[in-house]
Amino acid sequence: MTTEGHVDVRADVRQYVQENFLYMRPDVTLDDQDDLLDLGIIDSLGFVELVEEVQVRYGITVQDVDITEENFGSVDSIVRYVEGRRAAG
Amino acid sequence: MCGVAGIVRADPRRPVEEDRLLRMARALRHRGPDGFGLARDDGAGFVSARLAIFDLPGGWQPIEATPGGGLIVYNGEVYNHPELRGELSREGVGFSTTTDTEVVLRMLERDGLSALDRFNGQFAFGWWQPRERRLVLVRDRFGVRPLYWAQLADGTLAFGSEVCSLFASGLVDPAPDLLGIDEVFTLWGTRPPRTVFRGVQQLPPGGLLVWQNGHIVEQRSWWTSAPWTAPPQEHDLDSLLRDSVRLRLRADVPVGAYLSGGLDSSLISALAQETTGSRLRTFSVAFTNELYDERAYQEEVAAALGTSHHVVEAGSQEIADAFPDVVLHAETPMVRTAPVPLYLLAREVREQGITVVATGEGADELFWGYDLFKEVALRRLHAQDPTRAEELLNRLYPYLGAGAARRGPAWRQFILQTGAGDDPLSSHLTRVEATATVKAFYSDDVAAELAAADPLERLRSDLPAGFGELSALERASWLEVTTLLEPYLLATQGDRMAMAHGVEGRYPFLDHRVFAASVGLPPEQKLDGIENDKVALRRLADEVLPPSIARRPKQPYRAPEVEPFFAQGAPEWIEQLVSPEALERVGLWDPARVSGLLRRCRAGKATGIREGMAFVGILSTQLWHESFFGEDRRSFVPEDLGPRVSMDRMGHPATGATV
Numbered sequence: 001m002t003t004e005g006h007v008d009v010r011a012d013v014r015q016y017v018q019e020n021f022l023y024m025r026p027d028v029t030l031d032d033q034d035d036l037l038d039l040g041i042i043d044s045l046g047f048v049e050l051v052e053e054v055q056v057r058y059g060i061t062v063q064d065v066d067i068t069e070e071n072f073g074s075v076d077s078i079v080r081y082v083e084g085r086r087a088a089g
Numbered sequence: 090m091c092g093v094a095g096i097v098r099a100d101p102r103r104p105v106e107e108d109r110l111l112r113m114a115r116a117l118r119h120r121g122p123d124g125f126g127l128a129r130d131d132g133a134g135f136v137s138a139r140l141a142i143f144d145l146p147g148g149w150q151p152i153e154a155t156p157g158g159g160l161i162v163y164n165g166e167v168y169n170h171p172e173l174r175g176e177l178s179r180e181g182v183g184f185s186t187t188t189d190t191e192v193v194l195r196m197l198e199r200d201g202l203s204a205l206d207r208f209n210g211q212f213a214f215g216w217w218q219p220r221e222r223r224l225v226l227v228r229d230r231f232g233v234r235p236l237y238w239a240q241l242a243d244g245t246l247a248f249g250s251e252v253c254s255l256f257a258s259g260l261v262d263p264a265p266d267l268l269g270i271d272e273v274f275t276l277w278g279t280r281p282p283r284t285v286f287r288g289v290q291q292l293p294p295g296g297l298l299v300w301q302n303g304h305i306v307e308q309r310s311w312w313t314s315a316p317w318t319a320p321p322q323e324h325d326l327d328s329l330l331r332d333s334v335r336l337r338l339r340a341d342v343p344v345g346a347y348l349s350g351g352l353d354s355s356l357i358s359a360l361a362q363e364t365t366g367s368r369l370r371t372f373s374v375a376f377t378n379e380l381y382d383e384r385a386y387q388e389e390v391a392a393a394l395g396t397s398h399h400v401v402e403a404g405s406q407e408i409a410d411a412f413p414d415v416v417l418h419a420e421t422p423m424v425r426t427a428p429v430p431l432y433l434l435a436r437e438v439r440e441q442g443i444t445v446v447a448t449g450e451g452a453d454e455l456f457w458g459y460d461l462f463k464e465v466a467l468r469r470l471h472a473q474d475p476t477r478a479e480e481l482l483n484r485l486y487p488y489l490g491a492g493a494a495r496r497g498p499a500w501r502q503f504i505l506q507t508g509a510g511d512d513p514l515s516s517h518l519t520r521v522e523a524t525a526t527v528k529a530f531y532s533d534d535v536a537a538e539l540a541a542a543d544p545l546e547r548l549r550s551d552l553p554a555g556f557g558e559l560s561a562l563e564r565a566s567w568l569e570v571t572t573l574l575e576p577y578l579l580a581t582q583g584d585r586m587a588m589a590h591g592v593e594g595r596y597p598f599l600d601h602r603v604f605a606a607s608v609g610l611p612p613e614q615k616l617d618g619i620e621n622d623k624v625a626l627r628r629l630a631d632e633v634l635p636p637s638i639a640r641r642p643k644q645p646y647r648a649p650e651v652e653p654f655f656a657q658g659a660p661e662w663i664e665q666l667v668s669p670e671a672l673e674r675v676g677l678w679d680p681a682r683v684s685g686l687l688r689r690c691r692a693g694k695a696t697g698i699r700e701g702m703a704f705v706g707i708l709s710t711q712l713w714h715e716s717f718f719g720e721d722r723r724s725f726v727p728e729d730l731g732p733r734v735s736m737d738r739m740g741h742p743a744t745g746a747t748v
Contacts, residue, residue: 019689019694023682023685023686023688023689024529024530024682024685024686025682026681026682026685027681043522043525043526043529044503044507044522045503045522045523045526045699047499048499048500048502048503049697050499051497051498051499052496052497052499052500055497055498056497062497062498062499063498064498064502067498067499067502
């Protein structure tokens, strides 16, 4: 799986959320801007798993201050965060 | 050690039919495979299925104090019975057996319920006083031995060592208790008096109930694990623990020991060997999956102590094959497969001719051995030295290395912040949150029904006055003792697995004097800093065990959860039991959500602890439901062997005095 580039990160994050969390909520059609916590797609431990996965999958170091809903609360925000970190080198 | 049951009716003219008693006895035969006895009185009947430990030829139950007088059916052991017998004998009390059962009855007849304070042991019994038409049900301090009861609308009360005996009576219909099920998926077990069966209650540890003429006239604790009630001890911990082991080796049959390879069971085995001076027989579970396997440590201890050691290996197939019987005997859904290897171990122990084993439960709760206690200490440290706290946190939960729960910054934040508030349950919230994954699979109807019933709120409102005065670590310890030790470790994983094969577990750490001594220790004798746990026990272990065992960090006992049920050659019933049709039939789970989980299980992707608990929770609930409520549910037949004791006391006034 390639994780280079904007589209691939988005598709990749979507697929990860779909595979690992969304199966528990088959009633939900998820849009990229939807709030994963508010919709109950992930709980607090799911949030932990998500952050750790992003860190490992995209080879970035997530700082404590970055662990917020603003950065990890939706597919859109995760993509933004990952790309921002990559751009920052 | 036995299974006991009985029925008492409000109206003494309504006899308790023998057939009901015979069905109750048969339902409990696995607890007491050596034979059974029964007694019928006016509007009352009692049975005992016996596992003979003391007075093998003569110790049959029920036992009566005088012809037609006070009577007891009794499950368990009071280890200090020879001393109590001596005291009674000096007063001229005569005995017809050498059992602890008779000592307990005669102590009760002499002292009433104040006698309970004198008993050192694990027991659950029914004491019938016919003149007063009073039945007293009692359970031991920590709830090692189980005791269930149900009262009918007409005042009739039925009781038994296992819930199945109540259903076998034909007086109690099985029905699930959703709140009880939800407690299992919160705390791993139900908190007494609740059970997973509606209308069925269990006596709390250290509890008693008095029924008289159709009414429950008293329900109270006769002992409590609240630390502020523990009296100071005359003797130090080491001598009390040695004495506890000495008492727990008393039996008229050989006593063996379970050996996990960790500190607690190794220490008990060493002290047992030291006490007897003869070669102890030790038994261990080993796993084919090396992630869970501790056999190297077990063999090291066995070799160092020179025990006669026996290993049972649990592989995927053994775990999957035994799981239905495990759930049937546990009588509850569960979130772990860890009881299964202990079921297999007890079977082997029995086949090896051993019926009593000493084991190490209780040490982690009393001496703060679990990582949960270290989490509590780390949160305190984190406020002062976050860098050091995070560094130390990385050493906890080594088994979380694989799977979804990676230990990065988010995990650290979760552990350090989840329990950091002033919630009295803060020490347990990380475990509760992990377990609650199971609840994500509830059907919409079940979720809606449970929405307003928070098991943690019930627990908070039940916390005793004085809880708030405890330190954070003392609170965590008390919560472990009351919410995990009895409901799960001693019941689901303990009594039920051993007694499924007529094997009695004995727990030296749960001697009430050892408990009181543990409470009286300075905190640093339990957890010193963050990493030095069970300090007082390790100091004793240094004297009797190799350093590699005495100083070995704790390895949590776990068993494979998902893999056994999806490995090649897994039994066909599994897929049938979690099929959409079966899930719809039971109605507790949402088939679409479960099918997503099953896809991940089949693909080998459900490797995390949370999904493991979810799958085991769902599978065990399906099995439990089918076993007790399904079309092919368990049926109950009368005992077809002849009773070893049969008392017909109906219409005969008691000839002896009762208290």
